[in-house]
Amino acid sequence: MLVAAGLAVMAGLAAPAGATVFHARDEALTLAFPDADRVEPHNHYLTDAQRAEIEKRGRAKVESNLVTVYTGHKGGELLGYAVFDTHIVRTLPETFMVVLSPAGQVIGTHVLAFHEPLEYLPTERWLGLFRGKKASDELRLGNDVAAITGSTLSAQAVTDGIRRVLAIYAVVLQGK
Amino acid sequence: MQWKGWMAAGACVALATLAQTTVADAADKAAILRKMEQLDRQQQAIQQQMEELRQELGLPAPTATPARAGATGRVEEVERRQDILTDEVRVLKEAMVLPEKKELKSTYGLGPAASKVYGVNQGLSLGGYGEFNYKEKVGDGAGVSDEFDHLRLVLYTGYKFNDWIVFNSEIEYEHATTGGGGSVSVEFATLDFLLHPMANLRAGLMLVPMGFLNEIHEPPFFHGNVRPQVEQQIIPSTWRANGAGLFGEIAPGLEYRTYAITGLDALDFRSSGIRGGRQNGAFEKAEDWAWVGRLDYSPIEMVTVGGSAYLGNSGQNQNFLDTGADPDSTADDVIYKPDVFTQIYEAHAQFRGYGVELRALGAFSSLDDAAELSLVANQTIGGQQYGWYAEAAYDVMPLVLPGTRHYLAPWVRYSQFDTVADVPSGFADDESQDREIWEVGLSYKPITQVIIKADYRNQNSDGGELADEIRLGAGFAF
Numbered sequence: 001m002l003v004a005a006g007l008a009v010m011a012g013l014a015a016p017a018g019a020t021v022f023h024a025r026d027e028a029l030t031l032a033f034p035d036a037d038r039v040e041p042h043n044h045y046l047t048d049a050q051r052a053e054i055e056k057r058g059r060a061k062v063e064s065n066l067v068t069v070y071t072g073h074k075g076g077e078l079l080g081y082a083v084f085d086t087h088i089v090r091t092l093p094e095t096f097m098v099v100l101s102p103a104g105q106v107i108g109t110h111v112l113a114f115h116e117p118l119e120y121l122p123t124e125r126w127l128g129l130f131r132g133k134k135a136s137d138e139l140r141l142g143n144d145v146a147a148i149t150g151s152t153l154s155a156q157a158v159t160d161g162i163r164r165v166l167a168i169y170a171v172v173l174q175g176k
Numbered sequence: 177m178q179w180k181g182w183m184a185a186g187a188c189v190a191l192a193t194l195a196q197t198t199v200a201d202a203a204d205k206a207a208i209l210r211k212m213e214q215l216d217r218q219q220q221a222i223q224q225q226m227e228e229l230r231q232e233l234g235l236p237a238p239t240a241t242p243a244r245a246g247a248t249g250r251v252e253e254v255e256r257r258q259d260i261l262t263d264e265v266r267v268l269k270e271a272m273v274l275p276e277k278k279e280l281k282s283t284y285g286l287g288p289a290a291s292k293v294y295g296v297n298q299g300l301s302l303g304g305y306g307e308f309n310y311k312e313k314v315g316d317g318a319g320v321s322d323e324f325d326h327l328r329l330v331l332y333t334g335y336k337f338n339d340w341i342v343f344n345s346e347i348e349y350e351h352a353t354t355g356g357g358g359s360v361s362v363e364f365a366t367l368d369f370l371l372h373p374m375a376n377l378r379a380g381l382m383l384v385p386m387g388f389l390n391e392i393h394e395p396p397f398f399h400g401n402v403r404p405q406v407e408q409q410i411i412p413s414t415w416r417a418n419g420a421g422l423f424g425e426i427a428p429g430l431e432y433r434t435y436a437i438t439g440l441d442a443l444d445f446r447s448s449g450i451r452g453g454r455q456n457g458a459f460e461k462a463e464d465w466a467w468v469g470r471l472d473y474s475p476i477e478m479v480t481v482g483g484s485a486y487l488g489n490s491g492q493n494q495n496f497l498d499t500g501a502d503p504d505s506t507a508d509d510v511i512y513k514p515d516v517f518t519q520i521y522e523a524h525a526q527f528r529g530y531g532v533e534l535r536a537l538g539a540f541s542s543l544d545d546a547a548e549l550s551l552v553a554n555q556t557i558g559g560q561q562y563g564w565y566a567e568a569a570y571d572v573m574p575l576v577l578p579g580t581r582h583y584l585a586p587w588v589r590y591s592q593f594d595t596v597a598d599v600p601s602g603f604a605d606d607e608s609q610d611r612e613i614w615e616v617g618l619s620y621k622p623i624t625q626v627i628i629k630a631d632y633r634n635q636n637s638d639g640g641e642l643a644d645e646i647r648l649g650a651g652f653a654f
Contacts, residue, residue: 025270043262059581068266084270090303090654095270116301117334117344118370125428126477138579141624142571146477147528149392153653156624 021113023097025084028112032082032099033072039082042069044172057135058167060160067168078102083168085161089116089154096158098130098165104174106133109162120151122158135166212250219257226264233268303332305394309401309629309649316641326352327649328395330363340370348414362457364416372424378435379420381457385433385470386484386522387411387537395651396627399569399587399619402647405611406563406593410539411522412451418460429474439464442490442516442543447555447606449595450518450541453490463493466518478529486520490543498551512552514545531571533585538564547600556596556603563593569619583621590614608639617647626652 023031029039046054046065054062072079080102086095092115099108109127114120126148133139141147141159148155306329313320329349336342345365351358366380383391389403390413398404407413421435438460444452455461466488474480491514500508522539539562543549546559569587573580594610617631628650635642 041263041266043259043266059579064269066262066265086269090301092301117336117342123428129477138574140574142528142533142583143531143574148477149397149480149526152397152624 023110023112025112028084028097028110029070029072029082031110032070032097032108033079035074036072036079037074039070039072042071043067044069044168046172050171053171054164054167057170058160058164060164060167062164067172069168069173080107081169081173083165084112085165087157087161089114089120089157092116094154094157096161098162100165100169104134104166104169106130106162106166109158111158114154116154120154122148122151122155126155127158130162133162133166135170137166139163139166212254215254219254219261222261226261226268229268299336301332301334301336303334303654305330305332305396305651305653307395307401307649307651309647311401312646313643314646315634315644316636320643342368342370344368363414374424374426375422376424377420378423381416381418382421382435382437384415384417384437384468384486385435386415386468386486386520387413387539388524388526388535389413390415394653395629396621396625396653399567399585399629400589400615400617400631400647401629401649402633404537404565404567404589404591405613406537406539406565406591409449409451409593409595410541410561410563411520412449412454415454416457417455417466418457418462419465431472431474432470434467434469437466437468438462439466439488439492440490440518441492441494442514442518442545442549443492443494443496443552445490445516445543445549445557446553447557447596447609449558449561449609450490450543461492461494464489464491464515466490479525479527481523481525483521483523485522486518488518490516490518491545496548496552498548499554510551512545512548514548516549517544518542531574533569533571533587534567536564536566538562542598546598547602550600550603556599556606558594558596558598558609559600560598561593561595562597563591565589565591581623583619583624585619586617587619588614588616606639608637608642610638611642612636625654626650 033039044067046062046067048065051062051065068084070082072082081100083098083100084095085098086093088094093113094111094116095113096109096111098106099110101107109130111121111127126146129145130139138144139159139162141152141156145155145159306326308324308326310322310324312322327350329352331347332345333347334342334344343366346363348361348363349358350361354360362381364381364383366378366382369377369379371377385391387407389398389407390411393403393414403413417437419435419437421433421437423431423433425431438455440450440453441455441461442453446452466486468484468486470482470484472480472482494513496512496514498510498512500510502508518541520539520541522537524535524537526536527534541561543557543559543561546557549557567587567589569585571583571585573582573584576584591613592611596606596609599605612635614634615631617629620628622628629647630649631647633645633647635644
């Protein structure tokens with residue numbers, strides 16, 4: 001009887017807590033640009049030189065010469081850029097989204113999908129530490145970015161990813 | 177005549193050049209046509225592969241676009257197709273880990289659509305760590321053998337049955353082989369039922385949630401080749417026991433764990449502490465149970481403070497035989513059945529930021545019936561134990577090489593502990609258990625997951641000098 005009641009409670013509560021996909025793509029873009037009336041994907045074909053420059057500035061590997069940057073618009077106004085970054089944490093992937101202001105500052109960082117055990121998932125609060133960061137910032141774990149006990153690998157991967165996205169902004173979007 | 181000759185020669189050269197150009201143009205065009213046909217074929221093949229992949233992933237078919245006819249639109253057509261393919265690649269790349277539309281999200285917990293998207297093998301998660309080191313006895317330890325130990329090799333295996341039932345385990349080889357004094361152990365193996373961020377259920381062979389290292393002990397994430405001794409003698413890491421309990425995050429930055437686990441076995445307590453009393457999951461005596469709880473608070477990301485407590489009996493309803501003054505005679509034997517109520521309390525604090533790492537931990541334990549235990553074990557078992565340590569490290573690499581990913585931190589640690597802090601009446605103190613340790617070292621990480629360690633330990637006890645050590649080693653986690 002007690003067991004049955006317990007199981008019923010479990011079944012009732014079970015849905016969102018252990019979810020590994022937090023936001024589908026369309027939903028993520030709404031999260032990135034809540035006020036936008038349109039969101040457009042832009043495919044950028046990197047030259048090898050651009051790719052090398054992004055890797056150098058971002059101090060992180062770039063896996064492909066195809067980079068998609070989403071732009072959010074409201075009327076004629078550009079609201080910002082959103083880039084998805086997928087990488088392997090240990091053996092399984094994580095996808096997160098970095099949203100930049102038109103000036104290239106981090107507005108938001110959101111984990112969209114996380115397939116590793118959830119104890120390795122960085123917290124919302126930790127992700128919030130990146131707000132306002134820009135391409136010229138150091139972004140070093142344990143230095144200007146707090147290290148997190150227990151999820152060092154995903155923290156490192158996210159920090160690398162944000163540096164990479166900021167470098168993409170500098171090299172591709174600003175063209176510097 | 178001469179100018180005519182020049183003219184003729186010039187015309188010849190011009191004609192020849194023209195002829196050459198025309199031939200070259202024709203060859204170029206043929207090459208371009210061949211190239212286009214080749215591209216066409218490649219695109220068709222890619223489209224077919226994409227169609228198959230899309231069907232496999234269960235994604236909807238793209239909107240059909242009418243093909244353009246006419247030779248003039250050929251280049252545009254190739255560009256148009258390339259754009260389509262690029263978008264397809266983008267969508268497929270994203271769909272490997274992320275569903276396209278929200279509708280899928282409501283079904284990913286249990287739905288077949290999601291499992292198609294994420295592939296069949298996504299439930300399995302592998303990881304591991306290892307460490308090995310060379311220890312050279314120096315100074316006070318002259319005459320003691322040096323050694324090179326492959327201390328640990330560990331495989332983590334996890335399996336996510338669904339979004340709320342997860343299995344995690346750690347299988348560990350210690351000292352490389354069971355043939356040479358090593359061991360193979362399941363360090364933990366738990367089923368987690370993720371019910372709610374504030375209250376999740378965990379059951380199985382659990383890591384006792386006390387101190388810094390008992391739960392998180394991957395070598396890249398602590399300084400020194402050997403774990404701090406306070407977390408070996410006072411908190412006997414790696415300490416694990418069978419049981420069940422709850423864990424979760426009550427408020428942002430406030431985490432707890434509360435478990436009911438089998439108690440320690442006091443028959444194996446010694447002067448050196450309670451370490452021998454761990455039951456390690458094998459045929460555990462479950463007559464006495466214990467409660468262990470832990471609270472960690474992180475007001476800002478760089479700071480963590482916390483504490484834990486363990487309360488429970490360790491007698492395990494056993495008869496403790498005191499063989500008396502004459503072990504060969506049964507006439508003076510006495511049998512006790514003590515409860516051995518055991519309490520352990522621990523507090524810890526940590527700061528990590530701006531390249532600075534500070535850690536401090538204090539632990540205290542108390543055992544009832546220490547006099548009986550001492551009689552039975554024929555050595556002084558302390559009624560109380562305590563220990564503490566503090567360490568500091570600083571990552572100097574950004575100063576040496578700005579912008580580098582490498583990490584190099586000198587560190588220093590002071591530890592003090594006494595496993596016979598309270599002597600049962602009628603027994604003599606074992607001064608050799610009262611120790612003071614200074615350690616200094618270097619931690620170098622070329623990447624986050626790999627560490628090379630060098631350290632020096634100076635150890636002294638009230639009962640006399642103990643061997644000092646220089647240690648060189650390496651560790652990794654993946």
